[in-house]
Amino acid sequence: MRERLSRYLAGPGGRIEGELTVPGDKSISHRALMFGGIAEGTTDITGFLAGEDCLATLRALQALGVRIERPEEQHVLVYGVGPDGLRPAAAALDMGNAGTAIRLFMGLLAPQRFDSTLIGDASLMRRPMERVAAPLRSMGANIQTLDGRPPVEIRASGGMRAIDYALPVASAQVKSAVLLAGLQAFGRTHVTEPAPSRDHTERMLGAFGVEVLRDGATIAIEGGQTLRGTRVRVPGDFSSAAFFIVAGCLAAENGLLLRNVGVNPTRTGLIELLRQMGADIRVHPQGGRSSGNEPNGEPIADIEVRRSRLRGIKVPESLVPLSIDEFPVLFIAAACAEGETLVRGALELRVKESDRLAVMAQGLTTLGVENQLLADGLWIRGTDSFGGGTIDSHGDHRIAMAFAVASLKARSAIEIRDVANVATSFPGFVASARAAGLQIDAA
Ligand code: S3P
Numbered sequence: 001m002r003e004r005l006s007r008y009l010a011g012p013g014g015r016i017e018g019e020l021t022v023p024g025d026k027s028i029s030h031r032a033l034m035f036g037g038i039a040e041g042t043t044d045i046t047g048f049l050a051g052e053d054c055l056a057t058l059r060a061l062q063a064l065g066v067r068i069e070r071p072e073e074q075h076v077l078v079y080g081v082g083p084d085g086l087r088p089a090a091a092a093l094d095m096g097n098a099g100t101a102i103r104l105f106m107g108l109l110a111p112q113r114f115d116s117t118l119i120g121d122a123s124l125m126r127r128p129m130e131r132v133a134a135p136l137r138s139m140g141a142n143i144q145t146l147d148g149r150p151p152v153e154i155r156a157s158g159g160m161r162a163i164d165y166a167l168p169v170a171s172a173q174v175k176s177a178v179l180l181a182g183l184q185a186f187g188r189t190h191v192t193e194p195a196p197s198r199d200h201t202e203r204m205l206g207a208f209g210v211e212v213l214r215d216g217a218t219i220a221i222e223g224g225q226t227l228r229g230t231r232v233r234v235p236g237d238f239s240s241a242a243f244f245i246v247a248g249c250l251a252a253e254n255g256l257l258l259r260n261v262g263v264n265p266t267r268t269g270l271i272e273l274l275r276q277m278g279a280d281i282r283v284h285p286q287g288g289r290s291s292g293n294e295p296n297g298e299p300i301a302d303i304e305v306r307r308s309r310l311r312g313i314k315v316p317e318s319l320v321p322l323s324i325d326e327f328p329v330l331f332i333a334a335a336c337a338e339g340e341t342l343v344r345g346a347l348e349l350r351v352k353e354s355d356r357l358a359v360m361a362q363g364l365t366t367l368g369v370e371n372q373l374l375a376d377g378l379w380i381r382g383t384d385s386f387g388g389g390t391i392d393s394h395g396d397h398r399i400a401m402a403f404a405v406a407s408l409k410a411r412s413a414i415e416i417r418d419v420a421n422v423a424t425s426f427p428g429f430v431a432s433a434r435a436a437g438l439q440i441d442a443a
Pocket residue numbers: 026027028100170171172173174176198324325348
């Protein structure tokens with residue numbers, strides 16, 4: 001069930017302090033379930049994100065014939081059915097709000113010898129799917145979208161062949177879908193990225209015993225390899241920690257410590273951006289810098305952050321894919337910084353759970369923060385403090401949480417509407433935010 005909360009009321013000001021652990025990583029939880037489903041043997045997942053997005057993946061796998069047990073909320077056992085063991089689902093598979101689920105399932109299901117239909121909620125039904133369908137078609141898939149959007153109709157495959165594919169956009173979802181199809185195709189598939197995107201798929205396939213080769217910007221995978229079930233320890237989600245990293249920059253006089261956070265370098269662009277803005281952020285790798293203690297190849301750290309004066313920056317385009325989900329909260333940091341911040345080359349933000357450029361621009365305007373919406377970015381003039389007001393999150397979890405953080409610098413309360421989807425990635429956000437020092441209530 002979706003969290004039934006429909007709005008937040010965030011009072012102005014507040015002091016951030018203490019220690020916090022955020023829920024498990026969403027990208028890694030989706031992949032652990034899916035890879036476990038098609039592996040031979042059992043996969044034991046701890047630290048699983050029990051958010052709505054990953055639960056949609058879990059239910060879809062069950063509908064495809066995979067037995068899954070959840071002895072505890074964050075502990076999941078997946079009894080893999082092996083490479084040919086998935087069975088047709090009785091009905092359309094509902095991916096809810098989850099872009100990662102629908103796109104990775106396209107890669108997983110296109111090579112199967114049965115038909116599948118993939119659907120989602122109103123937001124997902126508006127999002128582009130041809131970016132995945134097109135390369136899968138050139139591998140031999142019989143796959144259709146409705147004017148580029150879901151429902152995605154997949155017809156039984158007569159066999160897939162490897163391709164060499166140059167991704168037109170830096171997208172981990174497209175890369176992962178092609179690699180998953182390549183795993184079930186004849187020959188060796190090559191995917192070349194225009195810029196590095198998150199590499200959880202490559203790292204986790206390695207942990208499941210699959211050989212993934214990387215040569216510069218090109219990743220190669222040989223078809224026909226079998227995954228072997230394994231243990232997956234899911235770290236805290238950096239993208240959830242991001243809200244508190246910014247909150248700490250704004251209001252943690254004595255520091256805030258975030259424990260057990262995934263710090264895969266393809267995810268942590270926000271740390272670099274905030275440091276360029278003048279932030280005091282310290283990363284303490286778990287087990288020490290050279291311990292090599294990286295369960296499933298994913299580095300984990302404690303992150304310490306302190307209040308500091310932020311200055312506006314011109315965001316280097318090379319850091320955009322490495323901080324792609326963090327822009328809503330980075331825009332809040334920019335609104336609180338001295339001087340101007342400019343983001344360009346971020347067109348992808350227009351096709352996330354909402355049009356994050358337009359929705360953030362609208363919300364900042366409501367609070368009285370001067371900004372200009374650009375075709376592929378946003379310009380913001382920071383200010384000492386801004387007003388309150390009513391923000392429409394457009395059902396986008398990260399927009400809702402970003403404006404909750406903004407309340408730390410607001411002169412009056414911020415009401416945030418349409419927040420139920422926060423449960424897709426951060427169940428318990430309000431409790432964590434209150435524990436850290438935000439004056440927030442769910443209404
Ligand atoms: C994700 C990839 C990114 C990101 C999304 C999760 C993933 O999307 O925005 O939240 O788990 O692969 P794109 O691949 O579309 O950039």
